Amino acid sequence: MTEQATEQNIPYVKEFPLREAHHLVRDLLAPNPWIYWIDFLFHVTLGWTAFFTALFSPFLSLWQLGAFVISVLTLYRSAVFVHELAHLKKGTFQNFRLAWNILSGIPFMIPSFTYDGVHNDHHKPDVYGTSADGEYLPFATRKPGEMVVYVLLSLLIPILLAIRFVVLTPIVYLIPPLRKIVWERASSLTIDPNYRRAKDAIRNDLNWRQQEIAACLFGVTIIALVMLEVFPYSLLILWYLVAVTVFALNSLRTLAAHAYRNPGDRKMTLAEQYLDSINIPGNFLITPLWAPVGLRYHATHHLFMSMPYHNLGKAQRRLVNNLTDNSQYIKTLRSGLWPALKQIWRESSEAATNPSQRQNN
Numbered sequence: 364m365t366e367q368a369t370e371q372n373i374p375y376v377k378e379f380p381l382r383e384a385h386h387l388v389r390d391l392l393a394p395n396p397w398i399y400w401i402d403f404l405f406h407v408t409l410g411w412t413a414f415f416t417a418l419f420s421p422f423l424s425l426w427q428l429g430a431f432v433i434s435v436l437t438l439y440r441s442a443v444f445v446h447e448l449a450h451l452k453k454g455t456f457q458n459f460r461l462a463w464n465i466l467s468g469i470p471f472m473i474p475s476f477t478y479d480g481v482h483n484d485h486h487k488p489d490v491y492g493t494s495a496d497g498e499y500l501p502f503a504t505r506k507p508g509e510m511v512v513y514v515l516l517s518l519l520i521p522i523l524l525a526i527r528f529v530v531l532t533p534i535v536y537l538i539p540p541l542r543k544i545v546w547e548r549a550s551s552l553t554i555d556p557n558y559r560r561a562k563d564a565i566r567n568d569l570n571w572r573q574q575e576i577a578a579c580l581f582g583v584t585i586i587a588l589v590m591l592e593v594f595p596y597s598l599l600i601l602w603y604l605v606a607v608t609v610f611a612l613n614s615l616r617t618l619a620a621h622a623y624r625n626p627g628d629r630k631m632t633l634a635e636q637y638l639d640s641i642n643i644p645g646n647f648l649i650t651p652l653w654a655p656v657g658l659r660y661h662a663t664h665h666l667f668m669s670m671p672y673h674n675l676g677k678a679q680r681r682l683v684n685n686l687t688d689n690s691q692y693i694k695t696l697r698s699g700l701w702p703a704l705k706q707i708w709r710e711s712s713e714a715a716t717n718p719s720q721r722q723n724n
Contacts, residue, residue, distance in 0.1 A: 379634055379691045384666060387685055388678040394451065394671035399459055402656075402673075403444055407466045410437035418601050431605070439609045440655035441467045445552075447656060448475050449482040450669050453567055460567065469578045471606060472524035473552060476571035480564040481551045486668045491636050492625035497553030497560075502623040503710040510711065513554065514614045521606035523549075529582035532575055554617060616654050619643060619703035620661045624710070634691070640665040643697045644679060653700060662695035 410433070417430035444463055448456070460475055468474045484490045485498040492499050502510050527549050535542045547559045565571060588594045622639045625631050631639065640662035643650060650659050657664065657672030660679050664670065670678060682692055697703040 379637060380686060380688060381666070383687060384682055384692075387681045388667060388670070388674075391674035391678050392667065392670055394456075395673060396456070396459070398671075398673045399444075399447070399456070403441060403459070403463065403467075406437040407441040410434050410441055411466075413437065414601065414605065418595070418598060431601075435605055435608045435612070436652055438467070438471075438605060439612055440651075442471055442473065442609060443613070443656045443658065445473065445475055445478045446482070446658065447672055448567070449478050451567075452669070464574060464577070469574070469581050471609075472521070472528050472578055472582065474568075474571070474574035474578050476565065476568035476574050477550060477552045479568040479571075480566040481553060481560060483566060484564075486665065488633060488636065489630060492627065492631045492639060493629070494557075494627040496627075497551060497555045497558030498617075499621065499625070499627070500555055500623060501626045502618065503707050504624065504626050504714045505711060506715045507708050507711045510618060510708070513618070514611060517607055517610035517614050520610045521603050524606075525582060528575065528578040529586070532579040612653055615700065615704065616658060618707060619654075619697070619700050620658070622710075623707060637662060637665060638691070638694055640695060641697055641703055642679060642695045643699060643703060644676070645699050650699070 413430040413434035417427045417434055420427035420430060441463075445468065448460055448463060464474050481497060485496055490496050500509075500513075502513075527545075531541075531545050531549060535545050546562070551558060551560045551564075568574065585594070585598070589596055589599055620641055622641065624639060625635070642662040643654065643659045645654075645659055654661075657675040660675040663675050663679050663682065667678065683689055686692055697706070
């Protein structure tokens, strides 16, 4: 299920016209660097400006609340560019990758190496939806409470990330045998707590040690400046609140990105993998706030994983309107975040009540 095959050797997905789909969108596969730079720099600059506006505004004033909301939404969009970095052609956009790490990845303790080489497994046909996929859990086949726990874990993620880079980084250099454990268990942005990162799970970020040290130094510096009263303690509180809200938004988006119906004990067919992903075109103003940088077209992204985010909407419209038979394609559509969450909650509730009657559609 990859757009990098030529038109002549692209396999047909059963009951899905993949070759025809590729023909319709093959001119949309090249990323535009200007769009990446302008989009990212605008939002990350606005985000940090709003962050410090909230920090120094009167407590619970309209200025502070408004700046907090703007900060969350814009820094969330900025952070999600890590998903694009995981898919951009190997060796390209190196300056953009550096800028993203400096302005977003390191301040949020999610340097790009934590996603590089990990997310790509999620798109491998032999891995997707199986127990080896760190970004997949069969929520639709489990109790609904597990989804609640997953979202609530957002309260802990910023703290765990800070511990990972401020505390564990110097420890693994002092005690090298711990490196293997930290690399496998605490160096990946995934949703499966049982995921083990492979030793060679690196695609672009060969400088991951420098990123790791930079995140450590950044965290130590900020904490020191707060302790020296250069910055107020409220800086750390605000960082935590912004980060928690960003991760909570992303967890809801993640729940809406797939159907999560595969128990993980078998390989899914290509058709099943596609139909397990979801498109939510939604409202062009509201939907990008919670599913930024093209993530509302997640099923389309799984068809053409290297297509740049700024072309996914155009590809979506072409496929809906121009496919000879779009019946399979439109099965992935949901009208919004709430309907998508309601559907997975309903399927999960039915599975918990009567496991033998799990839905497979």
